[in-house]
Amino acid sequence: MTSIAEQKLHPRDRLLRTASRLFYAYGLHTVGVDRLVSEAGVTRATFYRHFPSKEDLIVAYLRSRSEEIRNGVEQVVADSRGREALLRIVNVLGEDVCSTGFRGCPFLNAAAEYPDPAHPVRVAVSDYHAWFFQVLRDRAVEAGHADPDHTARVLVLLRDGALQGGALGDPQQARATLRRAAEELLAAADRSSRSE
Amino acid sequence: MTSIAEQKLHPRDRLLRTASRLFYAYGLHTVGVDRLVSEAGVTRATFYRHFPSKEDLIVAYLRSRSEEIRNGVEQVVADSRGREALLRIVNVLGEDVCSTGFRGCPFLNAAAEYPDPAHPVRVAVSDYHAWFFQVLRDRAVEAGHADPDHTARVLVLLRDGALQGGALGDPQQARATLRRAAEELLAAADRSSRSE
DNA sequence: CAGAGGGGAGAACGATCGGTCTTTCTCTGG
DNA sequence: CCAGAGAAAGACCGATCGTTCTCCCCTCTG
Numbered sequence: 001m002t003s004i005a006e007q008k009l010h011p012r013d014r015l016l017r018t019a020s021r022l023f024y025a026y027g028l029h030t031v032g033v034d035r036l037v038s039e040a041g042v043t044r045a046t047f048y049r050h051f052p053s054k055e056d057l058i059v060a061y062l063r064s065r066s067e068e069i070r071n072g073v074e075q076v077v078a079d080s081r082g083r084e085a086l087l088r089i090v091n092v093l094g095e096d097v098c099s100t101g102f103r104g105c106p107f108l109n110a111a112a113e114y115p116d117p118a119h120p121v122r123v124a125v126s127d128y129h130a131w132f133f134q135v136l137r138d139r140a141v142e143a144g145h146a147d148p149d150h151t152a153r154v155l156v157l158l159r160d161g162a163l164q165g166g167a168l169g170d171p172q173q174a175r176a177t178l179r180r181a182a183e184e185l186l187a188a189a190d191r192s193s194r195s196e
Numbered sequence: 197m198t199s200i201a202e203q204k205l206h207p208r209d210r211l212l213r214t215a216s217r218l219f220y221a222y223g224l225h226t227v228g229v230d231r232l233v234s235e236a237g238v239t240r241a242t243f244y245r246h247f248p249s250k251e252d253l254i255v256a257y258l259r260s261r262s263e264e265i266r267n268g269v270e271q272v273v274a275d276s277r278g279r280e281a282l283l284r285i286v287n288v289l290g291e292d293v294c295s296t297g298f299r300g301c302p303f304l305n306a307a308a309e310y311p312d313p314a315h316p317v318r319v320a321v322s323d324y325h326a327w328f329f330q331v332l333r334d335r336a337v338e339a340g341h342a343d344p345d346h347t348a349r350v351l352v353l354l355r356d357g358a359l360q361g362g363a364l365g366d367p368q369q370a371r372a373t374l375r376r377a378a379e380e381l382l383a384a385a386d387r388s389s390r391s392e
Numbered sequence: 393c394a395g396a397g398g399g400g401a402g403a404a405c406g407a408t409c410g411g412t413c414t415t416t417c418t419c420t421g422g
Numbered sequence: 423c424c425a426g427a428g429a430a431a432g433a434c435c436g437a438t439c440g441t442t443c444t445c446c447c448c449t450c451t452g
Binding site: 030125168180 | 221222223225226299300304305307308309310311321322325346349350352353354355356357358360361363364365369370373374376377380381384
């Protein structure tokens, strides 16, 4: 079951990679410990040596995804500002939607499986969302928007909607709709910021 | 466990009501048959006399939710047309987001738990989404929008995003953002339809 | 009054769940 | 060289999963 590339990785990393793949593709509750350890080429004992429980692995999975995205976005933000940065972030989102094996936002999917907002899984989701909102807000401020909070809120809303749409229907369509809606939003925000 | 109001209902209806409540509040995989039958005040045998499997109950739950919403929306559509109907639909959506016990869209939540698009559960979700899109598109045509498909797609996107936002964060905020974004979208569409 | 059938109560099925345990092997650092 | 840690292999735990079963009661209907 274990892929050749993962053979020589530390068991913990193998587990995390396998978890990322399986959890995202099949859902959190559906994937059991049995399947995780067998596909990761790891024993149950090893599993529980690195993670106190399955729940901790789920949280670790979400945190690692979060960090990946953070790195990607901060790279975008590093060499662009304001309006351009916002458009580029939206663009990256649109590309994600169209990537093969896309199955929606890992965080939204996780939240759907964990109703309790106080649950560690949900806290990880909230952290991610708060971070993303802040990034967008900062860029909106850079762009001189009159109401950066609103810009960021709508962009988050568009993101969530597009990711769901891409997972349920036609990804290309979702991407195009997201892009156009974002451009219209930014155009409106630009107008109101100039009129001040 | 069974509420007084549900005591005299037929076992099948009691099951469906209990399923609606539990599935929505706690998720599809989390709620087991044990809990369903005990809270519905029904025996396991009775359960399987009315539903071939748990999966069929899940589908029945989604279908019944779909029908409820259909009735509500068609009531709105019955005495308003075009732009006004669109705004009223968005309004109802916003109210739903703020209702107590709101936990996001039942269909989006269900889709998150069932990755396979061919699965009966996912088919029910797709059916609902297709219907909703069509309703919006028809109203956009009535409103004389230049690109009714785009209007409907963005409204669906806004809906999905707002429902997720309301489930994860502040419902009031999500409602306000949805409303404002929808108004801006419709204003833009009105402009482009007039300019034709 | 007889018989059919829906429903209640609950045992039981095999499978799987998350989690713990023992045993053996291998690698590494002192 | 040897101690000790980490990992592999796999048995094992109680609990729960979805599903099927038997048994009995109750209420219809003929």
